[in-house]
Amino acid sequence: MKTIQWFPGHMAKAVRMMEENVKLCDAVVFVLDARAPASSYNARLADMVGGKPVLFVLNKGDLADGGADMAVTKMAQAGRTAVRIAAAQPASLRPLTAAMELVTAQKRARLAERGVKKPLRFLVAGIPNTGKSTVINLLAGGRKAQVGDKAGVTRAKQWVRCGAFELLDTPGTMPPSVADQGMARRLAYLGSINDEILDKEEIALALLEELWEKYPAALSARYAIEGGTPLEMYEALCRKRAFMLKGGECDYARGAVALLDDLRKGRLGRICLDGAEDLKKAGLV
Ligand SMILES: Nc1nc2c(ncn2[C@@H]2O[C@H](COP(=O)(O)OP(=O)(O)O)[C@@H](O)[C@H]2O)c(=O)[nH]1
Ligand SMILES: [Mg+2]
Structure with missing residues (x-):
């Protein structure tokens, strides 16, 4: 990325x-x-x-x-x-x-x-x-x-x-x-780093991977995601939301926008992406 x-x-x-x-x-x-x-x-x-x-x-x-x-x-x-x-x-x-x-x-x-x-x-x-x-x-x-x-x-x-x-x-x-890229990405998920300068599809892939690790039930409930590679999860999301192009290809761009919007508006439930280690890394504790 x-x-x-x-x-x-x-x-x-x-x-x-x-x-x-x-x-x-x-x-x-x-x-x-x-x-x-x-x-x-x-x-x-x-x-x-x-x-x-x-x-x-x-x-x-x-x-x-x-x-x-x-x-x-x-x-x-x-x-x-x-x-x-x-x-x-x-x-x-x-x-x-x-x-x-x-x-x-x-x-x-x-x-x-x-x-x-x-x-x-x-x-x-x-x-x-x-x-x-x-x-x-x-x-x-x-x-x-x-x-x-x-x-x-x-x-x-x-x-x-x-x-x-x-x-x-x-x-x-x-x-x-932006010293730590993992943390910088979380800011992108949440909208504190301008979308315009970022590749939304890359962000979506990284976010799906992180959410599957931390909040798998939320992904299953909203998008019927049952694991797999980030790309497989991305495709499952697009299929579930019917973001498909002619010819049966996934509309990845729409999928990314929907995922980010769901996360930011709380439709994936309440979250906290940072743990104790991150507080240390950031110099807060
Ligand atoms: N759900 C929720 N949204 C909030 C809260 N505080 C701010 N927001 C929203 O977050 C966005 C950014 O808020 P804003 O005050 O403009 O942030 P600023 O850029 O730091 O000044 C806006 O859409 C606000 O409505 C909050 O406590 N809860
Ligand atoms: Mg302001």
Whole structure:
């Protein structure tokens, strides 16, 4: 399979923007995809936050299984603060703000000692498509009021009030880490790496192989797949969904689109593709 890469020029620019935004904030909410919490981390974050508190939010929890809870537990054991939520659901607001309070408790205590009362400022950051904008909307609620601005290096920054906090109204988008190809592929499955630059049929083959290892029952239930080589499974999927071309050949392109769509929308059930080893490899634990 083709190597998934990231254009270094984009990387450098995104990193510069992130560094600039982190400087304006007291803490960072780093949004991960609960279905691939290790793959959706980028270890370069550590250099950017300069010791500021980080809350890891495993978002899209409604689409994840117990693997996401395992990740939260392992991260907590490693001294990180992590919470699993589904930002698209209003019920996630409370656990999220509680975790934001937790991660800034020391800082607030220090400020209070000196008699300083000011809202602490957060940057919501993460790689593409993890739900950063959805998290900002959840926190900002209906009152996406502008609470003032502060001159940044290149343009004024807008802040939105959220209870005792303020958020930068634009998310800090970080490039995904593509150091590990297995993890980079998971980002492609979940839509955090642009489909356009990838060969969907190669992605489908790799995904079928991985799903057969981790969630065979889901493949059997939805596509009547009963194992075999990745190509045999791919053909079974196309036959089951009647994605056939004239002459009886499989319509692989449609099959790939359907498989990715099913996975992303949760029609294959709740999943978590990363295990304990991946958390280590990614530098999260
Ligand atoms: N099922 C589910 N979908 C979500 C959740 N949060 C965000 N999404 C969806 O994921 C996609 C990307 O979200 P967005 O906030 O734009 O991500 P961003 O690129 O990180 O800003 C959108 O289609 C959202 O509706 C969630 O908690 N559950
Ligand atoms: Mg966004």
